[in-house]
Amino acid sequence: MASKTRNMFVGLVREGSFKWLIKNRSSFEEEFEEMGKSTAGRNWMPELSPVANVVVRRCSKILGISASQLRENFVGEASDSMKDPSRYARNFLEYCCFRALALSTQVTGYLDDKKFRRLTYDMMLAWEFPAAGSQPLLNMDEDATVGVEAFSRITPAVPIIANVIISDSLFEVLTSSTGGRLQFSVYEKYLLGLESPTSARNGNILAYKAIGSTTWVVGV
Structure with a gap:
């Protein structure tokens, strides 16, 4: 099942099928493509929306562990109610965001970092659309x-x-x-x-x- 999901994701990226999400090329599209090319999209999580996948990937880079490992940690640490399918996507997203922010804010001058400012905003956007199928039809960089x-x-x-x-x-x-x-x-x-x-x-x-x-x- 995981292999099938990875293959489907890589195929969508190669065909440009994610372009329906955005009107012009954006940083989100570039990250979608990068995720598809990186080890056959192994960290793509089918439960999450595209923007939530991108944010989780950024969090994993900050924390120095893979998105898959983050998910394993969440499953091991979270209560059963937090892992309920109806709330899983948002709760897992919050878990990743709060861990990444706790580490990022230990760096002096983090507000001066444009990537940090953009990350916190994109976390909010992903929070509104955390689950697969909930992605809005807009330019994620300009219209959001x-x-x-x-x-x-x-x-x-x-x-x-x-x-x-x-x-x-x-x-x-x-x-x-x-x-x-x-x-x-x-x-x-x-x-x-x-x-x-x-x-x-x-x-x-x-x-x-x-x-x-x-x-x-x-x-x-």
């Missing part, structure tokens, strides 16, 4: 947006970005002009502002109340 549930689930894993108390209010501020959906350009600008005192000096600061405390959002 994320909602409040994904934001409030992923970002508290990086305390400098948000926490569980203020995440919903922060999301409301960041999406005030985009219809309640967060664009990567806005999210990235916010992250860059967190370590940029220049934004504060210029007065480009938004303040809002969250559970009785004042939090400052810089550079939005």
